[in-house]
Amino acid sequence: MIRLPNPCLVVLVGPSGSGKSHWAGANFPPGQVVSADRLRALVGEGEHDQRAGTDAFAVLDLVLDRRLKRKLLTVVDTLGMDQARRRGYVALARRRHVPVYAITFDAPAAECRARNATRDRPVPAKVLTAQLKQWPSVLDAIGEDGFDAVYPAAPVTIVNPELVTAPDFSRRQQEEPLPLDFGLHVTNFTWPGGPSELGARLAAIARAAEEAGFAYLSVMDHFFQIPQIGRRWDEMLDSWTTLGFIAGNTTKLKLLTLVTGVTYRNLAHLGKIAATLDVLSGGRAVCGIGAAWNEDEHHAYGWRFPPVKERYGLLEDALQLLPLMWGPGSPSFEGKVITVPEAMCYPRPLQERIPIMIGGSGEQKTLRLVAKYADACNLFGNVETVRHKLGVLREHCAAVDRNPADIRVTQLSGVFVGNEPPPTMPSMVVVGSVDEHIGRYRELAEAGVQTAFVRLADLGGTEPVERFGEVIRAFG
Numbered sequence: 001m002i003r004l005p006n007p008c009l010v011v012l013v014g015p016s017g018s019g020k021s022h023w024a025g026a027n028f029p030p031g032q033v034v035s036a037d038r039l040r041a042l043v044g045e046g047e048h049d050q051r052a053g054t055d056a057f058a059v060l061d062l063v064l065d066r067r068l069k070r071k072l073l074t075v076v077d078t079l080g081m082d083q084a085r086r087r088g089y090v091a092l093a094r095r096r097h098v099p100v101y102a103i104t105f106d107a108p109a110a111e112c113r114a115r116n117a118t119r120d121r122p123v124p125a126k127v128l129t130a131q132l133k134q135w136p137s138v139l140d141a142i143g144e145d146g147f148d149a150v151y152p153a154a155p156v157t158i159v160n161p162e163l164v165t166a167p168d169f170s171r172r173q174q175e176e177p178l179p180l181d182f183g184l185h186v187t188n189f190t191w192p193g194g195p196s197e198l199g200a201r202l203a204a205i206a207r208a209a210e211e212a213g214f215a216y217l218s219v220m221d222h223f224f225q226i227p228q229i230g231r232r233w234d235e236m237l238d239s240w241t242t243l244g245f246i247a248g249n250t251t252k253l254k255l256l257t258l259v260t261g262v263t264y265r266n267l268a269h270l271g272k273i274a275a276t277l278d279v280l281s282g283g284r285a286v287c288g289i290g291a292a293w294n295e296d297e298h299h300a301y302g303w304r305f306p307p308v309k310e311r312y313g314l315l316e317d318a319l320q321l322l323p324l325m326w327g328p329g330s331p332s333f334e335g336k337v338i339t340v341p342e343a344m345c346y347p348r349p350l351q352e353r354i355p356i357m358i359g360g361s362g363e364q365k366t367l368r369l370v371a372k373y374a375d376a377c378n379l380f381g382n383v384e385t386v387r388h389k390l391g392v393l394r395e396h397c398a399a400v401d402r403n404p405a406d407i408r409v410t411q412l413s414g415v416f417v418g419n420e421p422p423p424t425m426p427s428m429v430v431v432g433s434v435d436e437h438i439g440r441y442r443e444l445a446e447a448g449v450q451t452a453f454v455r456l457a458d459l460g461g462t463e464p465v466e467r468f469g470e471v472i473r474a475f476g
Helices: 020-027 036-043 050-069 083-095 109-117 125-144 166-175 195-212 239-247 267-281 295-301 308-325 366-373 383-399 434-447 463-473
Strands: 002-005 009-013 033-035 074-077 100-104 149-152 156-159 181-186 216-219 254-257 287-290 356-359 376-379 408-417 430-432 451-456
Touching: 009 020, 009 083, 020 033, 020 074, 033 036, 033 050, 036 050, 050 074, 050 083, 083 100, 083 125, 100 125, 109 125, 166 434, 181 195, 181 463, 195 239, 195 463, 216 239, 216 451, 239 254, 239 267, 254 287, 267 308, 287 308, 308 356, 308 366, 356 366, 366 383, 376 383, 383 408, 383 434, 408 434, 408 463, 430 434, 434 463, 451 463
Parallel strands: 002 156, 009 074, 009 100, 033 074, 100 149, 181 216, 181 451, 216 254, 287 356, 356 376, 376 408, 408 430, 408 451
Antiparallel strands: none
């Protein structure tokens, strides 16, 4: 079985009669297959109009470019035996940031000739003989063309790009387990039963998360639903009030916002809110914080939305002020943007220091602040993105003489466990089986992630949480 990501470019390579078109038809819907023969019929007098070949390939190149620009899975059904043309396909895929694979059709010569003979208009015997003579050298050279992988023809399964290598990593997790913590990220409260059942349903979900092995539970700090998740008028709860409610219904979950917008509250008051949650939860608060981005919310509530430079100045002030708020005494604080005459907060948090997590992965500002001040960072993106961001973070840590191991690395993504997601599932959600998710999280753990925050796309009750518990158990 060949595992291919969606999107990708698939280039078929083999002599006439080797089974390329039959394989493409068996594994892909017609709209994903671009055939040189059909394009000859479009620009010439029929599929076998060789005089229309140049124009057909010009149209083919245009179609491929437009499809890959739109990130559409595309199969190129041509002979694929011309190396310059194959390398052109690879270059196009690289330019459009789409992976590209070659599928080879190494059918016996007799089989190719037999299939060719059954065609309405067979390829001339002399032409086919030349192709078969050239074929061994094509097979030898194709590995040098720059494809992400070259596979002999076999049945195909299409998966999320992040799950292509999941089976291998799942086996590694079974053979040599790595630890990984998980956090449940709750972003949507438009659930069955409506607001009258929301409290009881949320409490049940939080208890189920604790039972399933989640170490953290987080919520967004927004005041109406954001476009990435749902409609503006969908239910949205106040974040810190919700965390207090969850604290009263659980005993072990660490609680945080992903993440508090630095512009939404007086920062000294934010320190008091976080300390209160820590005391009442028995020392389970984490303070997630970020520079804020939702200008629409600010306008709706009458808040000022500062320029980005000022927001980052405010974020840096918060990163220095909050530990003062949670410490002894009442020192004054004067930052880049704010001044606090008395940074006083009693009762102080039960934790000696409430961990501070910075959300976002901007390389010039955000990760620099992580290196200088934070206890944890929260990253988005696939394994390659995480590796790159952690490389940048290590450089920032070196600049301030800090050990990167002191910073907890977390990652957030949308997840659906199962093979039949609802038809309205957003494309950003990673859909896969329990085993595939185990492999994916193993790969993230190897990349340096220590806590994976999971937004369950079908969350609305306890069943999705319990289902994901199978993934958590694989990490001990």
